[in-house]
Amino acid sequence: MANDAQARREPADVLHFAGLTLRQWRWLWLALGLATAAALPWTVSNFTVFQFTQVLVYAIAILGLNLLTGFNGQFSLGHSAFYAIGAYTAAILMFHLKVPYFWTLPLAGVICLFAGFLFGLPALRLEGLYLALATFALAVATPQLLKYKAVEHWTGGVQGLTLKKPSPPFDLPLSKDQWLYYFTLLVGLLLFWCAWNLVHSRTGRAIQAIRDNPIAARTMGINTAMYKSWTFGVSAFYTGVAGALGAIIIQFVAPDSFTFFLAVLFLVGSVVGGIVSIPGAIFGGIFVTFIPNISEELATQIPGVAEEAAKGLTWTVYGLFLILIIYVAPAGLAGLLRMLLPRFVRR
Amino acid sequence: MDLFIQQVLAGLANGAIYAGVALAVVMIYQAIDHFNFAQGEMAMFSTYIAWAMLNGGLPYWLAFVATVVVSFLGGLALERIVFKPIQNAPALSHVIVFIGLLAIFNSMAGFIWEFTIKPFPSPFPSAPLFGNTLIGTHQVGMIGVTLIMLALIWVFFRYTDTGLAMRAAAANPDSARLVGVRVGWMLALGWGLAAAIGAVAGMLIAPVVFLEPNMMAGILLYGFAGAIVGGANSPAGAVLGGFLVGVIENLLGTFVPWIGNELKLSVALVLIIVVLVVRPSGLMGQRVVSRV
């Protein structure tokens, strides 16, 4: 029996740092992270709480992109489209059909799952670069599609739809912002847990085998077409749920919030956090949410730079980070940690 | 019938814009085997440089030539500085760097020249050509310039040693080195030419759509559509594809009521996907067999 346990010990159980195994460290970090996340709304202003809710929403969307690009090797420059579908599904359900906000999430997710699957079908025949091109086209066309006259009654056209901010249930002693934060946190935890299990399952290994060597995967009997299409679907599911959450927390959807630059934003978050990483999506969410503030702050320090112009510089900063990361740390922040960690651990 | 002809002509006029951009897209694709997603923003940035020169009092054609030269050198430098270090990186890295450049050019243009919409002059007289109003003089001029560029590129690739070396470097870099081709510089040259063509396209487009940092987003999509429809490795195909996309877009917009003006970008989206799935080599492209 003892031998069995010995044989099954993974590196995470063997490697030590300051007296704890890596697995123990992982749990410690998770507990610390959760405690911080739970305590956060009580220590900062309502606006900052809103910003952290935004971080979580972006993190979920970026996680969707990571599953597709990082783990399955399919490019997408068009995830803003799925985010938009999720957001509009939630908005239309709440605005026109008076559906409670929490019910809109599964619906938005499922609609995006099928939208993603359907887009993934023709995309199957498109290798790397061509898929990037097709999804680029999708992202650029999305705002125009959302403004389409025939569906204006439902979508609100250029004006978009304005929603009501949900109140906390059961008379919980929380502000609306605090409640939305906790609600998003719960949904996020559930989705991250599912993603973790998916990646570490048999299916997840098949998905990654397809990325690493599609032909070998096929000869091993993996139905690559089905896996790729469904990965596209699942990825869109995540991003769609994030879109629905985004609509709920901002209480507003309009076509021009879903331009190609939103897709670029997801890409930035994904690359900065680490494309082949699950926790990396959280770094990514934090990065894309707070960089605009920081870069504006810095730019306005330069003499002669107007506030309006400083806002424009945010994208330069994003762009520089994208290029920089490809140069110095192609695996993103998560990869950097993974690379540095072994220097400090011992068996 | 009159309406039909009018819309075909208007489509050709728009098509000239797309053809110019498609040509630049294909130039890069031939040189480096990638679609440059920053191509539109590079053209936009070049056009701003031209605008700044015109504003500084330079005569039009001098500013035009200077912009083309500056853009050529800029494209060259971009390859040597930004892309040379990652030449062996996977395709995804390249796409990410393209997107990074796109974001930088877009926001730098806004930062330097502000986001307000600016008029840009046309080099062609404003009087209608042949006294008709079906198609403007600027549009005819644009078609002419696009065709001249195509002819120049064709001659360059077909008859000059440098053009031949570029084709060789793109098709088979290892073999090209064995006949003494400096492959790295051929890539840089491809970037330079693409940037120069983009600059010409940008300066001809700006009088129609006005100058602003986001002027190229939709147009680049049409440019891609033109390149894909024509065949991503055929300059002539790209020009033909560009004109075709312009005409298709206009005819669908006019005669299919539910498409109208509003879904024109989606037409490009559908065109790209359908052509890629049904006939990836486009109308005039050569089929490329990928080896395992």
Add this chain to the structure above:
Amino acid sequence: MAALLEVAGLEAFYGQTQALHGIAFALEEGSLTTILGANGAGKTTTLRAICGMVRVRGEVRLLGERIDGRATEDVVRRGIAHVPEGRGTFVRLQVEENLRLGALTRRDRARIAEDFERVYHYFPRLKERRHQQAGTLSGGEQQMLAVARALMMRPRLMLLDEPSFGLAPLLTQELFGILARIKQDEKVSMLLVEQNAALALGLADHAYLLETGRVVMSGLAADIREDENVRKSYLGY
């Protein structure tokens, strides 16, 4: 007088794997030298190492000048034409464009036209197909095109990597006949790598035998042909 090509202590690496373990040989101007050996002995690697296509240690000298560590295109521009394994055809270009590429780095424009005729004289079939896409040629024709392209460079030294590979015996005979004529008519030195030892030894002046990245025998081709072991292992009689 320095030899045309001198190689000393040459080691070559693919990543961590070492493929050549310090080989040395020399090649006289105007001579044809062959490198023999089994699969994986390092024959192709030797040619690639001379052209700067793999990471190397050691010395490679062309007319006394160090060329190791230089970029492939610079080595080539010094007068070394490499007919690579797999022929390196530019399949989408026309036959004539392939030949034009051979002459790309030359400055003596006037003599290029003359050389087209010279090359077509050796390979009349290429002249018939000069406007065809090179990818449509047969394997043997592509091999001829590769040799012709190398000739268009007017090289001092030609490196030939298994020109007989994948050719029918009759075509191989024809090709080696042409190589013999080129050797006689042109003042070009050749370094020939071959699996077909009998053919190679018939053509060569000198020969080196490689085994697992080391030179195990060298000498006049005529002497090597008489060697008992070589006869048994490589010539099969």
